[in-house]
Amino acid sequence: MNSFKRMTSMFTVLAVLSAATSCGSNVGGGSADNNAPVSTESTTAAQEAAAPAVTEAAADPAASTDTATFVSGTVTETTAVTTVASTETTSSVTPEFTLDSYDITVSVGGTKTPILSVQGLQEVWTTSNENVAVVDEYGHITGKSEGNCVVTISLKDKPEQKAEVKVTVVAADDGLTYIQGMLIANKTYSLPADYNPGGLTPETQAAFNNLVQGAANDGINIYLSSGFRSYEYQSQIYNNYCSIYGQSTADTFSARPGHSEHQTGMAIDVNIIDDSFIGTPEALWIEAHCNEYGFILRYPQGKQEITGYKYEPWHIRYVGIENAQKIREKANEVGDPYLTLEEYLKIDSVYQN
Numbered sequence: 001m002n003s004f005k006r007m008t009s010m011f012t013v014l015a016v017l018s019a020a021t022s023c024g025s026n027v028g029g030g031s032a033d034n035n036a037p038v039s040t041e042s043t044t045a046a047q048e049a050a051a052p053a054v055t056e057a058a059a060d061p062a063a064s065t066d067t068a069t070f071v072s073g074t075v076t077e078t079t080a081v082t083t084v085a086s087t088e089t090t091s092s093v094t095p096e097f098t099l100d101s102y103d104i105t106v107s108v109g110g111t112k113t114p115i116l117s118v119q120g121l122q123e124v125w126t127t128s129n130e131n132v133a134v135v136d137e138y139g140h141i142t143g144k145s146e147g148n149c150v151v152t153i154s155l156k157d158k159p160e161q162k163a164e165v166k167v168t169v170v171a172a173d174d175g176l177t178y179i180q181g182m183l184i185a186n187k188t189y190s191l192p193a194d195y196n197p198g199g200l201t202p203e204t205q206a207a208f209n210n211l212v213q214g215a216a217n218d219g220i221n222i223y224l225s226s227g228f229r230s231y232e233y234q235s236q237i238y239n240n241y242c243s244i245y246g247q248s249t250a251d252t253f254s255a256r257p258g259h260s261e262h263q264t265g266m267a268i269d270v271n272i273i274d275d276s277f278i279g280t281p282e283a284l285w286i287e288a289h290c291n292e293y294g295f296i297l298r299y300p301q302g303k304q305e306i307t308g309y310k311y312e313p314w315h316i317r318y319v320g321i322e323n324a325q326k327i328r329e330k331a332n333e334v335g336d337p338y339l340t341l342e343e344y345l346k347i348d349s350v351y352q353n
């Protein structure tokens with residue numbers, strides 16, 4: 001009866017655990033930009049008027065904690081209800097597959113894959129909370145941020161053939177902090193000294209190439225002035241600024257080593273890296289359009305108390321088109337075109353010492 005028990009448990013609908021996620025907390029430390037020393041914040045009326053345009057998109061799936069929603073996707077609502085209701089009688093359904101695990105733990109940024117007992121099935125995988133873990137068509141489950149969720153596998157043509165995997169996402173032990181799938185580097189969250197992608201990540205480079213082309217189509221010339229910076233290089237820059245301006249001033253525009261977003265390989269300073277860039281057609285274009293290419297303006301005007309950095313219209317961060325659109329939607333929703341990543345993720349950016 002061992003196999004019977006196994007079948008039963010396999011088809012028993014697991015309670016969806018709390019989907020609450022909290023910011024990953026490892027290490028202290030953060031990120032930042034840092035080139036240009038420069039003057040005071042000055043904003044022009046033109047900039048104030050240049051509120052980013054927001055595109056209306058589908059409802060935010062993250063907003064839902066309904067235990068039934070995750071079954072949608074490809075499986076129909078009715079099927080889901082039927083399956084849930086028939087828990088007691090599932091023993092009459094002959095399972096066509098089993099998984100080697102129904103309860104997995106994966107670290108943020110890590111990937112695990114339940115192994116199917118049968119190959120060649122037309123299976124459909126869905127997650128109950130994509131902010132905690134995502135799953136692709138092959139069943140690769142990747143942790144996005146600490147928390148719990150349920151990944152469901154069902155057969156394309158036989159939705160009653162389904163199983164659920166309880167997923168627990170724990171903090172990564174590599175010293176990196178991912179929140180909602182985004183690697184965080186600010187004054188609170190730091191990167192290990194040995195974290196070195198060696199350059200811009202391929203996704204960032206590709207997205208930037210698209211951005212440059214898109215700008216060119218609008219008659220705007222955008223070019224890269226500073227991309228990836230290693231921990232060691234950031235140390236040199238920061239220490240140099242400290243010796244010139246003193247640490248407290250240097251901290252407003254230059255990141256301490258380990259806290260620079262440039263070390264992620266996903267941050268880029270475009271064009272002119274000083275306040276003379278403010279209000280230029282190029283700066284206004286970046287502000288209005290960078291999200292369309294998966295970037296966000298990381299240190300908007302008027303948000304120094306939140307980001308820890310003065311206004312930097314030249315510093316953009318790649319977060320992927322999906323995240324960039326979600327952030328824009330949230331900004332639109334709350335009526336703040338300059339909503340920061342810190343505000344969106346509800347995290348802070350303050351040096352711990």
Ligand SMILES: [Zn+2]
Nearest residue numbers: 033034269315
């Ligand atoms: Zn920068």
